[in-house]
Amino acid sequence: MSCSYEDCNFECYDSNNKCIFHYNKRDWLTPKTKVWKSDSKEKIKYFWSEIRRLKDQINRQFIGFIFPEFEEFLMRADIQDGMYRIQPSDSNYLNNYSFGYKDRSNGYYSILNDVSFQDAIFLDIADFSKIFLNGTTIFTNTVFEKSISFSWNTLENIHFDNVNFKREIDFNGFILKNCKFTNTVFVNKINFVKTTFIELNFKNSTFKHEVSFEDGNMKGNINFENVTFNKEVNFQKQKFMRDNSKDTINFSKVKASDINFRASIFVSHIHYGNILIKFEDKGEYGKIDFSDANMHVNIEISNSKFKSIIWRNITLSKTTKCTIRNIEIDEFILDRYKNESEEKILFDFVRVNNRLEISYVDFSKEKFNQFNLTTANVEIINSSFNGDFFNSVKWGTISEDRYKATRDIFRQLKSYSEQQKNFIDADGFYSLEMKERKKELREESKQLKGFELVKHFFTDIAVFYIHEKTSDFSQNWVLPIIWLFLLGMIGVICKNFNLSTLSENIYFLLPTSILLFLLPLIYEKYEKIKKIVVYWYLFIPTIALYIAFSTDKLDDIAVMINPSKIFTSVPSTSISGEFIYLLYKIAILFLVYQVVIAMKKKVRSK
Numbered sequence: 001m002s003c004s005y006e007d008c009n010f011e012c013y014d015s016n017n018k019c020i021f022h023y024n025k026r027d028w029l030t031p032k033t034k035v036w037k038s039d040s041k042e043k044i045k046y047f048w049s050e051i052r053r054l055k056d057q058i059n060r061q062f063i064g065f066i067f068p069e070f071e072e073f074l075m076r077a078d079i080q081d082g083m084y085r086i087q088p089s090d091s092n093y094l095n096n097y098s099f100g101y102k103d104r105s106n107g108y109y110s111i112l113n114d115v116s117f118q119d120a121i122f123l124d125i126a127d128f129s130k131i132f133l134n135g136t137t138i139f140t141n142t143v144f145e146k147s148i149s150f151s152w153n154t155l156e157n158i159h160f161d162n163v164n165f166k167r168e169i170d171f172n173g174f175i176l177k178n179c180k181f182t183n184t185v186f187v188n189k190i191n192f193v194k195t196t197f198i199e200l201n202f203k204n205s206t207f208k209h210e211v212s213f214e215d216g217n218m219k220g221n222i223n224f225e226n227v228t229f230n231k232e233v234n235f236q237k238q239k240f241m242r243d244n245s246k247d248t249i250n251f252s253k254v255k256a257s258d259i260n261f262r263a264s265i266f267v268s269h270i271h272y273g274n275i276l277i278k279f280e281d282k283g284e285y286g287k288i289d290f291s292d293a294n295m296h297v298n299i300e301i302s303n304s305k306f307k308s309i310i311w312r313n314i315t316l317s318k319t320t321k322c323t324i325r326n327i328e329i330d331e332f333i334l335d336r337y338k339n340e341s342e343e344k345i346l347f348d349f350v351r352v353n354n355r356l357e358i359s360y361v362d363f364s365k366e367k368f369n370q371f372n373l374t375t376a377n378v379e380i381i382n383s384s385f386n387g388d389f390f391n392s393v394k395w396g397t398i399s400e401d402r403y404k405a406t407r408d409i410f411r412q413l414k415s416y417s418e419q420q421k422n423f424i425d426a427d428g429f430y431s432l433e434m435k436e437r438k439k440e441l442r443e444e445s446k447q448l449k450g451f452e453l454v455k456h457f458f459t460d461i462a463v464f465y466i467h468e469k470t471s472d473f474s475q476n477w478v479l480p481i482i483w484l485f486l487l488g489m490i491g492v493i494c495k496n497f498n499l500s501t502l503s504e505n506i507y508f509l510l511p512t513s514i515l516l517f518l519l520p521l522i523y524e525k526y527e528k529i530k531k532i533v534v535y536w537y538l539f540i541p542t543i544a545l546y547i548a549f550s551t552d553k554l555d556d557i558a559v560m561i562n563p564s565k566i567f568t569s570v571p572s573t574s575i576s577g578e579f580i581y582l583l584y585k586i587a588i589l590f591l592v593y594q595v596v597i598a599m600k601k602k603v604r605s606k
Helices: 038-053 091-096 407-419 423-445 450-471 478-496 506-523 529-549 554-561 575-602
Strands: 061-063 075-080 083-088 110-113 116-118 126-128 131-134 137-140 148-150 154-156 158-161 175-182 196-201 217-223 239-241 248-250 255-260 275-279 284-289 297-302 305-312 322-335 345-359 366-369 377-381
Touching: 407 423, 423 450, 450 478, 450 575, 478 575
Parallel strands: 061 116, 110 131, 116 137, 126 148, 137 158, 154 175, 158 175, 175 196, 196 217, 217 239, 217 248, 248 275, 255 284, 275 297, 284 305, 297 322, 305 322, 322 345, 345 366, 345 377
Antiparallel strands: 075 083
């Protein structure tokens, strides 16, 4: 009776509906340990003898075969010419070993030319260590329950398509020429350390465990398109080389948690230009680290999402072209990055969500167009900006909480914003510049003593302090209004203060204080409470006292803060009172000026 497997004409094995090749052989293994049973040895021997007997009908097309343990290659040591030489224990057995094909007269290996394994299962180690795979070897829809081994460290034209490797695979030190691992699943660890790839294709494959390509070489077209890396992938110290003008390193549509390119080298033949390395087409990448890499490479990064991109201690060569377009990054780090390229590096429609760090970078050939930093925290250290750097950059809320830099850097950012007619953001950077200047003044005061210290305080520090606390360097129009209202109430209280009315109006104090205590919670949505405590907690008791002692209330305040009214109002009759009232007038005028300037800056056109 013929085997029930599709298009198989071999006889059924041992009263089964499948032949020896398609029979599943699971019952030849122990259930728990998955080792071969003692009585399976003869069955395995019979399997391989049938392979050899029917090899002409099989014709190197192993379709749906389920392979047991491979045969042992028996060797013996002979002394020839005074030296030990390894020989097969049985020369006749050599011709019949494993697959039984021997296509040349000399040599010790069974040779398989242009062999195909389709829908096959290898239950044990696929041991090709004594078998020479010549021509093109194809594994399609194949499952390797254990590892696979080869005869040589140089493999050529071996194609794995829709293959499942369930155990660790070790290609350490191999040379793989024109090999493919497309649509393949690597369940366990894969070792490609010190491996040389010439024309590599991993398209649509999945790595479920760590994989290392460390300290190797990749030449020609390197394709990782639509590959999924569930764990870290390590390209540290990898050398990417270009052999002709069309070679590309393609990481398009990749999904990865962590890609390490640290200390890698991207080089190319001088006649062919740079390698093109691509991260694009809706890929989802984790951390991509190019630290210490030697970048003689053209980079295209587009239409993708990244958790982190790190350019630390890298130099882009003179012939490098780099385009980063329409991407979203959670963390972007540029640290000791140098651009020696003859062309501008374009960052176009890039959004940084959480963090942008720039350290020790001199920008001169970069173009940031539609760069969105609305939600990111930005830190810039010892860097400079030269040339046409900004175009439609969205800085978001410019505050000390989000931006960390030196005064000079804020000055540069202010200057570039003004060049772009972006006056609102320029004013924001001006505010941060002034706050950094205030810190410098405090440090300078530590070096002064005596009269020089007093002079320094009143001519410099006090000016910055007043300017900041009354209007946040003209950035906050609410603060001078609060101070105006506060001074107006103080003026009214001073004019109408009478202890005899305190007991009659005491019931105003408690509810008014509670109500006004809630106002900081509303205001906190716009400013952190630590910045406004001094304003509100001076404001609250003052307004409570005002309600207690004032009769005309708001009308009195309006008179006391109206610039045109205070000069016609009646001052104190004493000289000291007149002097204090003069200072009061100056303070009111200063605050009115701050309101006007702050509101003007808020509506300046970009």
